[in-house]
Amino acid sequence: MAARATHKTSESSDKVSVICRALRRAIIEQALEPGAKLPEDSLGERFGVSRTIARHALGQLAAEGLVELRRNRIAVVATPSWQEARDAFDIRIQLEGLVVRQLAGKLTKNQIAELNAHVDAEDRARGGTDAVSIRLATEFHILLAQMTSSPILVRYVSEVAYRCCLTLSLYSRPHSTECAINEHRAIIAALAKGDEAKVMDLMHHHLDSVANRALVAPAPQRGRDLLDILAPYADEVTSDRVVKLPKVARHG
Amino acid sequence: MAARATHKTSESSDKVSVICRALRRAIIEQALEPGAKLPEDSLGERFGVSRTIARHALGQLAAEGLVELRRNRIAVVATPSWQEARDAFDIRIQLEGLVVRQLAGKLTKNQIAELNAHVDAEDRARGGTDAVSIRLATEFHILLAQMTSSPILVRYVSEVAYRCCLTLSLYSRPHSTECAINEHRAIIAALAKGDEAKVMDLMHHHLDSVANRALVAPAPQRGRDLLDILAPYADEVTSDRVVKLPKVARHG
DNA sequence: AGCGCTCCAATTGCATGCAGTTTGGCGCTC
């Protein structure tokens, strides 16, 4: 029972890691929505630490892509563009393909039981809020990744799954988690049977359908900053006056 | 001065990012070998910043997997296990497959020229040290990733490529970069022709062969004084507080 | 000599303080 897969890279028990975990969870449960401000002072006060620590935690979360940090500006919860969301799902499909390929036919009975227990928990949570359902669904995938015992794979799958979580809260409409739960069960079954091709296919379609359910309109561009949109166009302008557009209000 | 296409996500111009870049480069050029100690004091002294900043930089590099951080212990350059190295290459193959799939047939003339120029540089560097060759080869892949304009893909490919760099310095024998250079040229050609299947295949075999050439047997490393190693990297730091000469005696 | 203990230098963990930058509101002008 080697469940003690503590990542040596980070996530020990120092204060920074605690704050990271708390914020990460708050973000993926949508308690903190994309764009929410995260001033160092407030965080420090809230968690009973100094600004130094809060700052460090924000740095870590920025490295994971959950938080956006701009010099001299208040940190905010990341608001991925639609295209970034799409990219994140593409990457996720590849990575989780790697996971199930490694896992097919190699799961112990205990592991299968653990997975089933998790999905049961997802089932029980169906009555609750969407946020909790989404978190549990995400954690199912992370649990799978952990079973590979590959720290690198765990880290990347976790990160990208959290990112996808974030985009779900931005672009998805009221959620229907039930089919996802069934797909989870199907994946477990195929993994147990050791049918690698089948499980790869299942996982691919599972993630693809989640992505498609979530990322509906090709051009919502909600919450996207005008300057970002115009950035590629400004590159071709040679005048030095393009740098500063007046503060144009977003229509909306 | 030409407009810098710096990504805003991180790597701006604050001191932490500068130190991260310097250390990252020192690590992938094997000036800092896996296992090398990175005390906050020494880093701060060398780069002319306070320990707070050095610490923050170490945190970022740890998040990228280049540095290992253990509570109350001196940070060290990461020493991936052989298995982790193998996993990193597997992930890399998947991610770079995504890159070339997106890029096949979509490159502009300028981009193709840029790629060719880079490989030319690799060619010229063949007489130099292995470290530089390895860095250039890695940067070729990162350059490809950047052409997807997908920040997420760029970040993950960069990270995992750096990690692979690290393992190369641990497990590879005297390098033969020439075939890699030819493979780079072949990839460019296939990308330009838009032959997606071909380029996927080429990239897959390219990375696989690099991995197989590299991951053979461990090689022992010798240690050097940190401050000496970092001397050339500290030049980029613009601070009057930079300490010019090491004043820490090496053992013996 | 070999083994364990103690103690101190080295180093990290964290808070606080100060300086520089951004934000947003207020009043002034047109």
Next chain:
DNA sequence: GAGCGCCAAACTGCATGCAATTGGAGCGCT
């Protein structure tokens, strides 16, 4: 009323200081 500039509050960037922990040298015991 809309725009512009100014100023204080809020906030970040960074250095420094102090307490806690580590590890290793030196010392004594067996």
